[in-house]
Amino acid sequence: MVGKHLSIAITGAGGVGVISCGELLLQAWARLGGRGLLRKAYGPQIRGGESAALLKLTENERYTAAEHYDLVVALDWDNFSRFEDEIKLGPDSWVICQEGEALPAAVSDLQPHILSLPLAELAQASHPDGRINMLVLGLLGALLDLPGDSLCELAEQKLAGKAVAYREAAVASIRNGCAQQLECKLDRPALGETGTWYLSGNQAAGLGALEAGIRFVAAYPITPASDVLEWMAGGLEQVGGQLVQAEDELAAINMTIGAAFGGVPSFTATSGPGLALMSESIGLAVASETPVTVFNVMRGGPSTGIPTKSEQSDLNIALHGLHGDAPHLVLAPLDIADCVFTTGWAVHLAQQLQTAAIVLSDQFIGQSTAVVSEPRRCANPAASLAIAGDGDYLRYKLTDSGISTVASPGDADQRFTADGLEHNEKGTPSAKHSDHQQQLQKRQDKLEQFDYGEDWAQVEGSGTVALVSFGSSSAAVAEAAGLLQERGIATRTVALRLLAPLQANALAQVLDDCEQVFVVEQNHGKQLYHYLRGQMDFRQTLHSYAMAGPVPLNAGQIAQTVAEVLAA
Amino acid sequence: MSEMIKLKAKDYKSTVKPIWCPGCGHFSVFNAITKAMAALAISKDDTVMISGIGCSSRLPAYVDSYGFHGVHGRGLAIAQGLKVARPDLTVLAMGGDGDGFSIGGNHFIHACRRNVNLTYIAMDNEVYGMTKGQASPTTPMDWDHSKLTPHGPGVRPFKPAALALASGAPWIARGYSGNPNQMAKLIAEAIAFPGFSFLHVMSQCITFCPEQTDWKSIVHEREEPTLSDADEAAKLFLHEDGFQTGVLYAEQRATWPPEPEAAASVAALDQLAASFRV
Numbered sequence: 096m097v098g099k100h101l102s103i104a105i106t107g108a109g110g111v112g113v114i115s116c117g118e119l120l121l122q123a124w125a126r127l128g129g130r131g132l133l134r135k136a137y138g139p140q141i142r143g144g145e146s147a148a149l150l151k152l153t154e155n156e157r158y159t160a161a162e163h164y165d166l167v168v169a170l171d172w173d174n175f176s177r178f179e180d181e182i183k184l185g186p187d188s189w190v191i192c193q194e195g196e197a198l199p200a201a202v203s204d205l206q207p208h209i210l211s212l213p214l215a216e217l218a219q220a221s222h223p224d225g226r227i228n229m230l231v232l233g234l235l236g237a238l239l240d241l242p243g244d245s246l247c248e249l250a251e252q253k254l255a256g257k258a259v260a261y262r263e264a265a266v267a268s269i270r271n272g273c274a275q276q277l278e279c280k281l282d283r284p285a286l287g288e289t290g291t292w293y294l295s296g297n298q299a300a301g302l303g304a305l306e307a308g309i310r311f312v313a314a315y316p317i318t319p320a321s322d323v324l325e326w327m328a329g330g331l332e333q334v335g336g337q338l339v340q341a342e343d344e345l346a347a348i349n350m351t352i353g354a355a356f357g358g359v360p361s362f363t364a365t366s367g368p369g370l371a372l373m374s375e376s377i378g379l380a381v382a383s384e385t386p387v388t389v390f391n392v393m394r395g396g397p398s399t400g401i402p403t404k405s406e407q408s409d410l411n412i413a414l415h416g417l418h419g420d421a422p423h424l425v426l427a428p429l430d431i432a433d434c435v436f437t438t439g440w441a442v443h444l445a446q447q448l449q450t451a452a453i454v455l456s457d458q459f460i461g462q463s464t465a466v467v468s469e470p471r472r473c474a475n476p477a478a479s480l481a482i483a484g485d486g487d488y489l490r491y492k493l494t495d496s497g498i499s500t501v502a503s504p505g506d507a508d509q510r511f512t513a514d515g516l517e518h519n520e521k522g523t524p525s526a527k528h529s530d531h532q533q534q535l536q537k538r539q540d541k542l543e544q545f546d547y548g549e550d551w552a553q554v555e556g557s558g559t560v561a562l563v564s565f566g567s568s569s570a571a572v573a574e575a576a577g578l579l580q581e582r583g584i585a586t587r588t589v590a591l592r593l594l595a596p597l598q599a600n601a602l603a604q605v606l607d608d609c610e611q612v613f614v615v616e617q618n619h620g621k622q623l624y625h626y627l628r629g630q631m632d633f634r635q636t637l638h639s640y641a642m643a644g645p646v647p648l649n650a651g652q653i654a655q656t657v658a659e660v661l662a663a
Numbered sequence: 664m665s666e667m668i669k670l671k672a673k674d675y676k677s678t679v680k681p682i683w684c685p686g687c688g689h690f691s692v693f694n695a696i697t698k699a700m701a702a703l704a705i706s707k708d709d710t711v712m713i714s715g716i717g718c719s720s721r722l723p724a725y726v727d728s729y730g731f732h733g734v735h736g737r738g739l740a741i742a743q744g745l746k747v748a749r750p751d752l753t754v755l756a757m758g759g760d761g762d763g764f765s766i767g768g769n770h771f772i773h774a775c776r777r778n779v780n781l782t783y784i785a786m787d788n789e790v791y792g793m794t795k796g797q798a799s800p801t802t803p804m805d806w807d808h809s810k811l812t813p814h815g816p817g818v819r820p821f822k823p824a825a826l827a828l829a830s831g832a833p834w835i836a837r838g839y840s841g842n843p844n845q846m847a848k849l850i851a852e853a854i855a856f857p858g859f860s861f862l863h864v865m866s867q868c869i870t871f872c873p874e875q876t877d878w879k880s881i882v883h884e885r886e887e888p889t890l891s892d893a894d895e896a897a898k899l900f901l902h903e904d905g906f907q908t909g910v911l912y913a914e915q916r917a918t919w920p921p922e923p924e925a926a927a928s929v930a931a932l933d934q935l936a937a938s939f940r941v
């Protein structure tokens with residue numbers, strides 16, 4: 096169930112091109128039908144620091160971070176040492192490094208297989224401007240039996256903007272790498288079907304948003320969400336739409352609300368600090384019933400925290416960060432490919448329910464790239480509701496569903512003023528208890544009475560033990576369930592995609608056969624655990640497995656902990 | 664549509680009753696807005712009033728057009744988002760001195776430099792009225808009527824016109840609540856101007872600043888022609904008394920966003936998706 100995998104780390108100084116090397120290797124692997132994940136790790140320097148391409152070639156698309164590495168290519172040891180905590184080696188690991196450089200004790204003590212090669216000299220011998228990263232690409236390609244022609248073609252495509260001589264040097268270096276015979280045995284995972292996609296979660300989210308009808312984006316740069324916005328800037332230009340770079344997140348969310356008020360499906364993306372700034376106005380979207388989608392790529396917090404690394408610690412603010420009673424939608428994509436579906440679904444729900452949707456992605460799925468089967472799409476594009484044509488228009492009319500018809504500026508004779516002040520059905524400000532009570536109930540009813548269908552969670556397996564997670568931890572949890580299965584512990588996994596409104600009845604139903612429920616999440620404060628406890632009465636014993644970032648959740652540790660608790 | 668008949672100013676008023684105190688300058692701004700709308704024969708359905716929070720920000724609900732009463736300080740952001748997404752609409756943003764120059768100050772300067780084609784009316788009474796009389800960014804240094812700053816704010820007030828000019832606003836005018844006819848003309852001109860038009864209105868608050876009734880003897884119409892040279896305007900705005908009314912500065916400058924360079928099409932979505940295929 097876990098499947099065979101092969102993990103490769105390539106480390107070097109920033110600018111040497113280890114990330115490009117990793118990307119091209121994974122793309123060539125994908126062309127053959129291979130599956131795999133590329134995590135990109137950088138030091139804190141803006142340029143010239145260390146970087147690492149962390150590859151995991153797999154037999155399925157349950158992408159978790161590698162727990163140890165089968166092969167490490169260290170272009171130099173200084174830069175490798177900065178990733179010592181993240182790149183674990185063992186006696187079975189292979190290491191390719193520059194000949195003549197002393198091995199650090201931390202590496203030699205582990206006694207891996209060492210292949211010292213004259214990397215710089217081989218690159219130089221390929222071409223006067225030979226590139227070490229491309230030489231390594233050739234070496235690794237040969238080890239994995241990847242066609243040299245495919246590697247060269249992909250490199251030519253990637254370097255299309257560079258000078259001819261530069262591309263020639265790259266190709267010559269790849270060819271020379273491919274020609275080397277290395278005494279290294281790698282156990283290659285099996286290939287699957289071809290016809291796959293290669294993308295990051297942030298790109299997937301951008302595509303999902305545009306396909307769902309988003310035509311206005313307001314953007315304020317923040318790590319690790321900027322690349323969603325950058326990708327959408329280009330996309331909107333082609334599809335037809337506008338992107339505004341705002342002066343801050345306060346402006347970004349309000350511009351989004353303004354455009355949405357104009358009837359144009361609107362979106363912004365941010366990360367924790369930006370979400371905190373946007374919270375007041377997300378409440379305005381809720382109160383004025385203006386549909387907006389806020390895509391939040393989580394990073395380590397609180398405060399500036401760990402901007403370049405992943406954590407699932409914005410759940411609390413996404414659920415509870417708005418002042419007053421402000422029911423809204425909170426969703427979380429389960430993996431890179433699911434960023435297309437879940438983002439599209441969030442846009443659709445926000446439009447349909449005329450409210451704010453907060454989507455909780457994170458740095459791990461946002462900035463990693465992966466080979467995936469063609470992603471599932473949200474079948475329902477964002478729809479503006481038809482409006483009634485009567486002259487006495489009630490924008491916030493009380494209805495059975497809680498959903499009122501919506502007019503946009505330009506619509507004839509439906510004029511109203513949207514308001515963050517409490518209001519009556521017409522939209523006129525009102526401080527009366529009866530209006531307040533009715534409008535609070537309306538905004539709650541429309542979310543609670545809506546039929547969300549089967550997509551609120553991904554439920555798999557069965558057993559008396561359940562692992563409940565949300566968003567990106569679902570992959571590690573699924574892998575942990577596989578490990579538990581191997582130990583004879585039948586496990587059900589529930590990966591929540593819709594966090595608010597919580598589908599408590601449906602969740603209780605899928606947990607009905609279970610006796611022990613483990614809530615697994617990547618944060619320190621047990622945020623999901625406390626939320627579930629607050630929302631539901633559990634007949635089962637509820638346990639928390641909460642591990643702060645930025646280290647990725649480890650399936651082996653999850654399985655071990657669960658087994659130990661069950662045995663106690 | 665009802666707009667086929669020539670509408671009068673009063674036809675642009677909604678049925679919602681203003682909450683303002685008797686004698687408030689904002690009544691005059693409200694009347695001037697509806698007069699300007701009537702003069703321009705503006706379509707109610709295609710016009711949007713957008714505001715933040717404060718006494719003056721209540722205005723959108725009083726106009727029979729579309730409107731959005733947002734949160735404190737962010738009216739200009741809502742207005743720009745709307746106008747960029749819906750360039751076919753006539754968009755007016757409005758609010759007070761606290762809303763526009765304090766909590767919304769960052770949006771004000773960036774709206775000036777972005778130059779989206781909309782009109783911003785700042786109703787400046789040099790005081791936070793809705794919270795019962797605290798000093799604002801335009802309150803005189805020695806104004807000691809607030810319990811919050813009993814010795815006066817003690818800091819120099821902003822010069823909104825100078826701030827707008829330094830931030831790149833291409834059209835700057837000043838009106839006075841005591842002269843609604845001039846203000847109606849200024850508003851009509853502001854709406855017609857192709858770009859970000861900033862109308863600074865001295866709008867008296869006789870409840871918390873009764874001394875502002877003296878403004879009528881201080882305010883004076885500018886007799887010289889409108890400036891188009893930024894150097895001259897800078898000198899004027901830094902040294903004037905702040906009570907000169909009229910269109911003070913105007914220049915022609917490209918608005919944002921520009922027309923798209925290439926034709927866009929929804930069919931491009933398929934190409935975007937295809938770009939991810941291995």
